[in-house]
Amino acid sequence: xxxxxxxxxxxxxxxxxxxxxxxxxxxxxxxxxxxxxxxxxxxxxxxxxxxxxxxxxxxxxxxxxxxxxxxxxxxxxxxxxxxxxxxxxxxxxxxxxxxxxxxxxxxxxxxxxxxxxxxxxxxxxxxxxxxxxxxxxxxxxxxxxxxxxxxxxxxxxxxxxxxxxxxxxxxxxxxxxxxxxxxxxxxxxxxxxxxxxxxxxxxxxxxxxxxxxxxxxxxxxxxxxxxxxxxxxxxxxxxxxxxxxxxxxxxxxxxxxxxxxxxxxxxxxxxxxxxxxxxxxxxxxxxxxxxxxxxxxxxxxxxxxxxxxxxxxxxxxxxxxxxxxxxxxxxxxxxxxxxxxxxxxxxxxxxxxxxxxxxxxxxxxxxxxxxxxxxxxxxxxxxxxxxxxxxxxxxxxxxxxxxxxxxxxxxxxxxxxxxxxxxxxxxxxxxxxxxxxxxxxxxxxxxxxxxxxxxxxxxxxxxxxxxxxxxxxxxx
Numbered sequence: 001x002x003x004x005x006x007x008x009x010x011x012x013x014x015x016x017x018x019x020x021x022x023x024x025x026x027x028x029x030x031x032x033x034x035x036x037x038x039x040x041x042x043x044x045x046x047x048x049x050x051x052x053x054x055x056x057x058x059x060x061x062x063x064x065x066x067x068x069x070x071x072x073x074x075x076x077x078x079x080x081x082x083x084x085x086x087x088x089x090x091x092x093x094x095x096x097x098x099x100x101x102x103x104x105x106x107x108x109x110x111x112x113x114x115x116x117x118x119x120x121x122x123x124x125x126x127x128x129x130x131x132x133x134x135x136x137x138x139x140x141x142x143x144x145x146x147x148x149x150x151x152x153x154x155x156x157x158x159x160x161x162x163x164x165x166x167x168x169x170x171x172x173x174x175x176x177x178x179x180x181x182x183x184x185x186x187x188x189x190x191x192x193x194x195x196x197x198x199x200x201x202x203x204x205x206x207x208x209x210x211x212x213x214x215x216x217x218x219x220x221x222x223x224x225x226x227x228x229x230x231x232x233x234x235x236x237x238x239x240x241x242x243x244x245x246x247x248x249x250x251x252x253x254x255x256x257x258x259x260x261x262x263x264x265x266x267x268x269x270x271x272x273x274x275x276x277x278x279x280x281x282x283x284x285x286x287x288x289x290x291x292x293x294x295x296x297x298x299x300x301x302x303x304x305x306x307x308x309x310x311x312x313x314x315x316x317x318x319x320x321x322x323x324x325x326x327x328x329x330x331x332x333x334x335x336x337x338x339x340x341x342x343x344x345x346x347x348x349x350x351x352x353x354x355x356x357x358x359x360x361x362x363x364x365x366x367x368x369x370x371x372x373x374x375x376x377x378x379x380x381x382x383x384x385x386x387x388x389x390x391x392x393x394x395x396x397x398x399x400x401x402x403x404x405x406x407x408x409x410x411x412x413x414x415x416x417x418x419x420x421x422x423x424x425x426x427x428x429x430x431x432x433x434x435x436x437x438x439x440x441x442x443x444x445x446x447x448x449x450x451x452x453x454x455x456x457x458x459x460x461x462x463x464x465x466x467x468x469x470x471x472x473x474x475x476x
Contacts, residue, residue, distance in 0.1 A: 037306055039356055039365070041266055041313035041327045049273035051100040052316065053091045056281045062086030064108040064134070066101075067276075068119040069093060073144035075276035076174035077190060078114045080164070081155045083182025083283015091273055094121045097128075106132040112154075115147055116140035141199060144168050145190055149203035152187035156207065162186040163209040165229065166216060167193055172245035173216035175275040176291060179265070180213075180256040182283025194222045196229070204232035211235040213255070216248055242300070245269045246291050250304045253288035257308060263287040264310045266301075268294050271321035278316040295323045296332035302363040305329070329356065329365035337399070337474035339366045343389050350385030350452070357469045359403040360435045364471025368400075372412065372454035373466035385468075386451040391442070391475055398442045400473035402428055403435030410465035415453040420445035430468065442475060 046052040049069050065082045067075040069091030082089035088108075090101045097105065105111060111134040113120050119140070128136055139154050141147040145168055164181040166174035168190030181188045186209070189200050196204075204212075212233045214221050221239075230237050240251040246269055253261075265282040267275035269291035282289040287310065290301050305313065315327040330339075340346075341354050351371035357364055370385045402416045413431040417424060420442050428436035442448060452468045 060086035072171035077148035079178030080181040082280035146199035176249035178279030179282035274317035346387035348387035
């Protein structure tokens with residue numbers, strides 16, 4: 001019979017999965033009308049970092065990698081080997097596995113403890129020996145560099161396609177590298193910013209990789225180290241980096257997933273435990289992990305999601321590390337505002353969709369959008385569409401960018417008008433490549449109306465070519 005703690009853990013996991021599925025349904029319904037990528041990421045998390053990693057486990061349950069949850073070093077390199085079908089990475093305190101992990105790890109065929117006894121204590125291995133039938137082993141070295149090298153030696157044969165190199169003194173670059181390395185069945189090794197440890201040199205010589213990829217700028221891995229790496233491969237030594245950790249993760253995604261991906265994992269760039277689990281989860285799906293701030297998404301990240309065109313997006317982490325606002329792909333730098341999608345459903349005759357679009361080269365994750373599509377078989381064409389939001393009072397400005405999505409070739413044009421309590425506040429003409437910025441005074445306004453008068457029937461039969469967007473439409 002399951003213990004009380006095990007039954008509690010099971011209920012927690014069930015609740016997390018139920019919440020995840022519910023959000024996925026809402027996101028899918030909202031996005032289906034206009035664009036291939038979801039508007040909102042569904043979320044996966046547990047009550048803490050240990051439960052979150054357990055929630056993300058692969059149902060095939062073949063190999064479990066156990067790493068310390070107190071430090072990132074072993075987890076960032078273990079994430080690459082855990083990013084294969086049937087594998088998962090679990091975090092643990094040094095002394096004992098948590099109840100959430102104990103409840104599931106007994107189902108695995110093989111368990112590998114990664115790190116020395118200073119990181120994962122002997123009592124963890126003792127419990128596993130006494131309570132599971134798994135094949136048990138420990139892979140650990142004198143430091144994080146040797147541990148990564150030994151894990152690579154235990155997991156990869158010589159001649160690998162690639163080796164991902166990242167600094168061992170910070171976690172951000174290696175987090176993005178785990179899913180990238182898993183996608184080409186290759187390891188992640190860590191180095192000092194200005195030095196390659198002897199243990200890493202020996203493993204590179206054994207691996208004889210076809211290519212070496214350095215993640216991060218020269219402050220993370222120096223030019224001298226990158227040059228020194230060339231002796232270990234007959235192929236290219238390339239560097240992937242950006243202005244910050246978010247852009248470096250995008251650079252890795254662009255390089256390793258040039259044809260797109262079916263799935264994208266999002267994780268906070270400042271919450272490494274969730275990102276370690278997210279990297280392994282992404283690796284199992286041959287997909288990237290993208291890092292973001294806790295409360296928003298940078299433009300480069302949102303645009304990379306659009307390029308990848310995934311069927312699903314998953315944000316890993318609870319509110320303490322990844323907010324609901326970020327899960328809605330809200331742009332960084334947007335400032336304090338209340339989006340129209342946060343008000344009650346508006347009234348009116350427009351075919352209304354909550355979607356997103358790239359307008360004038362800028363991605364707008366939260367939009368109001370009116371479909372102006374009319375089948376060519378229809379004779380009764382109504383060109384004017386409107387919706388009315390009850391915004392209450394107490395707001396001062398309404399802002400949005402109105403336009404037609406980039407790349408639309410239907411020839412759609414529209415006259416856009418904004419009314420406050422039936423008083424005209426502004427009028428704008430929009431077309432593909434010709435958006436309009438809206439910023440109007442709504443002091444004292446209770447009912448905000450948006451009206452589009454479209455150009456009517458066009459040559460395109462694709463409904464997505466007939467949508468007028470109000471990007472980042474919100475009141476302040």
